[in-house]
Amino acid sequence: MNENYDVQEFEEKDTILDDSSEKENDFDDIDEIITPDEESQYTENQQQDKENESTNEPFVSVQYNHKNRDFTKEEAIQFIQKGMHTENLRTKLEYLAKSQGVDVNTLVDKIVTAPENEHRNRLEMLYGKDSENVEIGMAIFRQKQSEEYKKLMGEHEKSVEKQENIKNVNLRLADEYITLKTEIPNAPQYSELPDSVIIDAASGNRDLYSAYLHYLNKEKIKIEAANKTKEAANAASTGKMGTSSGNNLNSTERKFLSGLWQR
Numbered sequence: 222m223n224e225n226y227d228v229q230e231f232e233e234k235d236t237i238l239d240d241s242s243e244k245e246n247d248f249d250d251i252d253e254i255i256t257p258d259e260e261s262q263y264t265e266n267q268q269q270d271k272e273n274e275s276t277n278e279p280f281v282s283v284q285y286n287h288k289n290r291d292f293t294k295e296e297a298i299q300f301i302q303k304g305m306h307t308e309n310l311r312t313k314l315e316y317l318a319k320s321q322g323v324d325v326n327t328l329v330d331k332i333v334t335a336p337e338n339e340h341r342n343r344l345e346m347l348y349g350k351d352s353e354n355v356e357i358g359m360a361i362f363r364q365k366q367s368e369e370y371k372k373l374m375g376e377h378e379k380s381v382e383k384q385e386n387i388k389n390v391n392l393r394l395a396d397e398y399i400t401l402k403t404e405i406p407n408a409p410q411y412s413e414l415p416d417s418v419i420i421d422a423a424s425g426n427r428d429l430y431s432a433y434l435h436y437l438n439k440e441k442i443k444i445e446a447a448n449k450t451k452e453a454a455n456a457a458s459t460g461k462m463g464t465s466s467g468n469n470l471n472s473t474e475r476k477f478l479s480g481l482w483q484r
Contacts, residue, residue, distance in 0.1 A: 397429035
């Protein structure tokens with residue numbers, strides 16, 4: 222009995238030692254425990270990932286032309302904003318449509334096809350309703366309309382691009398003006414800068430600071446040239462005055478000198 226007891230006691234002690242060693246191993250990994258800051262950052266990253274996933278997920282489904290279309294949250298916002306911009310135009314079109322007893326789509330189709338219908342009527346009056354010349358004339362008309370439409374769209378895209386470029390240039394000049402005021406605190410306000418400086422910087426030849434320095438240098442050269450011209454004029458005027466003062470003689474002296482030189 223004692224031997225069995227001793228064996229059992231030894232096994233229990235061994236088990237206790239094993240448990241304590243596991244606990245020690247747990248404490249050995251204490252450096253891997255996440256700190257509060259790391260946990261906060263981890264939580265923020267998880268939330269950001271969820272937001273990114275939700276942004277790309279369908280936000281709302283809309284039925285249009287008997288078809289369902291899913292929109293993300295950003296797409297839905299864009300379409301809502303477009304709808305708000307065209308709300309006033311839609312109200313006017315609805316008023317015109319009701320005054321003519323039609324719906325808005327019919328009114329718009331009528332407006333769009335009016336030039337083509339008018340041109341067809343003129344061709345039919347000129348060649349006859351069943352003449353092949355009518356269809357030939359209409360094909361030429363549609364081709365011309367298509368070319369004009371492409372031209373208008375191209376001009377519109379150029380205008381949009383131009384406006385975007387102007388916006389970008391203005392933003393760049395605004396940033397460069399901060400540099401200018403930092404380097405030259407007594408520089409004038411942006412609205413008071415010479416047009417030549419703004420044009421020079423906007424063209425991309427120089428930044429605003431360099432363009433203003435270039436302007437100041439040119440003005441300095443002009444001032445120096447003007448001063449030299451003024452000094453030369455003053456010197457010439459002084460010389461004439463000295464000559465005239467030397468000739469300031471009475472009649473007797475003039476006769477004497479005149480006779481002297483004639484000799």
